[in-house]
Amino acid sequence: xxxxxxxxxxxxxxxxxxxxxxxxxxxxxxxxxxxxxxxxxxxxxxxxxxxxxxxxxxxxxxxxxxxxxxxxxxxxxxxxxxxxxxxxxxxxxxxxxxxxxxxxxxxxxxxxxxxxxxxxxxxxxxxxxxxxxxxxxxxxxxxxxxxxxxxxxxxxxxxxxxxxxxxxxxxxxxxxxxxxxxxxxxxxxxxxxxxxxxxxxxxxxxxxxxxxxxxxxxxxxxxxxxxxxxxxxxxxxxxxxxxxxxxxxxxxxxxxxxxxxxxxxxxxxxxxxxxxxxxxxxxxxxxxxxxxxxxxxxxxxxxxxxxxxxxxxxxxxxxxxxxxxxxxxxxxxxxxxxxxxxxxxxxxxxxxxxxxxxxxxxxxxxxxxxxxxxxxxxxxxxxxxxxxxxxxxxxxxxxxxxxxxxxxxxxxxxxxxxxxxxxxxxxxxxx
RNA sequence: GGAGGGAUGACAGAGCGGCCGAAUGUACCGGUCUUGAAAACCGGCGUGGGCUUGCCCACCGUGGGUUCAAAUCCCACUCCCUCCGCCA
Numbered sequence: 469x470x471x472x473x474x475x476x477x478x479x480x481x482x483x484x485x486x487x488x489x490x491x492x493x494x495x496x497x498x499x500x501x502x503x504x505x506x507x508x509x510x511x512x513x514x515x516x517x518x519x520x521x522x523x524x525x526x527x528x529x530x531x532x533x534x535x536x537x538x539x540x541x542x543x544x545x546x547x548x549x550x551x552x553x554x555x556x557x558x559x560x561x562x563x564x565x566x567x568x569x570x571x572x573x574x575x576x577x578x579x580x581x582x583x584x585x586x587x588x589x590x591x592x593x594x595x596x597x598x599x600x601x602x603x604x605x606x607x608x609x610x611x612x613x614x615x616x617x618x619x620x621x622x623x624x625x626x627x628x629x630x631x632x633x634x635x636x637x638x639x640x641x642x643x644x645x646x647x648x649x650x651x652x653x654x655x656x657x658x659x660x661x662x663x664x665x666x667x668x669x670x671x672x673x674x675x676x677x678x679x680x681x682x683x684x685x686x687x688x689x690x691x692x693x694x695x696x697x698x699x700x701x702x703x704x705x706x707x708x709x710x711x712x713x714x715x716x717x718x719x720x721x722x723x724x725x726x727x728x729x730x731x732x733x734x735x736x737x738x739x740x741x742x743x744x745x746x747x748x749x750x751x752x753x754x755x756x757x758x759x760x761x762x763x764x765x766x767x768x769x770x771x772x773x774x775x776x777x778x779x780x781x782x783x784x785x786x787x788x789x790x791x792x793x794x795x796x797x798x799x800x801x802x803x804x805x806x807x808x809x810x811x812x813x814x815x816x817x818x819x820x821x822x823x824x825x826x827x828x829x830x831x832x833x834x835x836x837x838x839x840x841x842x843x844x845x846x847x848x849x850x851x852x853x854x855x856x857x858x859x860x861x862x863x864x865x866x867x868x869x870x871x872x873x874x875x876x877x878x879x880x881x882x883x884x885x886x887x888x889x890x891x892x893x894x895x896x897x898x899x
Numbered sequence: 900g901g902a903g904g905g906a907u908g909a910c911a912g913a914g915c916g917g918c919c920g921a922a923u924g925u926a927c928c929g930g931u932c933u934u935g936a937a938a939a940c941c942g943g944c945g946u947g948g949g950c951u952u953g954c955c956c957a958c959c960g961u962g963g964g965u966u967c968a969a970a971u972c973c974c975a976c977u978c979c980c981u982c983c984g985c986c987a
Binding site (some may be wrong): 507511513518524525549 | 909916944946947948949950954955956957963967968
């Protein structure tokens, strides 16, 4: 949620920033007007309530003094005022909830570093990495044996069975088997092992309350993209970010705890509404995938470092796996609702000949912290909202795809990088 | 799923419907004392919001209700504990 105080103080700044993200000026002005109206109503309601309280105090006093006549008179007056108070309060609450609804639908203010743009085609590529580039090697030219899509390799080797996934849960659900399943497990283990020096490992529930989903900004705006367990009022988490951000919801952290870094491996559920049929072959886009998330609560001053640390760790994993990738600075049109600044990592898939998003490293400023009400105690004793940052390290379905294609041998086997060998009993070749 | 008990400030723990935003203890912060520390003593010590910055309002698990007045009474829900049932 954006900062109401900032909206009051510098409405033009907010209007300009949100206009970059396609929020109309009229929308912002409506919020400003509702805020003014709300405060006026609030003053009146509180004035009446103060009077009722004062009268009630006097009623009690009169009763103690056995002055029944005065007490009855005051009671009557207070009762009438109470009716007025109720009306005023209801009017106040109505405006407050309208304002809240409006604010909940508004996206975060984009950072200055975010380029303007309409959609993903306007994202700005920052740089690329590939094995050997430091020694002057060119971007790899992939052989014909690497130009085979992962779903074909997966079927050939019996390690990926999309048909069975569909049989069990419908299309766009994957089923890994044998070495394919083991590879998935190895990737999560590898990542979690790499993060253990600085990030506490968490195993959160896969389902979340509506309130939990609200805190990250996934609800109310993106309800159609979430799986709902309606009967119990729960939602399947689309990312580990959801439970991690709410882990300390409503709490005041001590500044000495920050940055508080957490990591979690979770399954991520996404309905991908409207995506049916497009770029959905194999593992390109699935309804459920495994991901390791990195997350930090931090002070505003720590946010840049925390963001850089997550990005570095995600990059290091891709480098260890030897997969070429690129970094994109997301433009205003592609930025997630809650994010102020996001760097995407895309791995290259030679078999599909496309770049695949495997991580989004985002800084949310205090947008999520305001919704989740996570604050910290500063050294001078006051409280302030924390900043949240998070990123994947990594989303495994697409990494799995890129690995299988990149390391596909001419003889049809897949020889995985040595870093994974220990997870395969020493020989990470799938035949 | 059934029966019972509970939920109050950082923690522990009081709180006959009316000077209760809340006793007391611990922790914490400041001070006195001390060579220093401990102990003792003194003082301070929740979070939001509004505006005329001095006041007002809200918050005692959550949401309703009763009342002139609710931490306190009523209803529903959630969570925790104990017991029974079921179960990976």
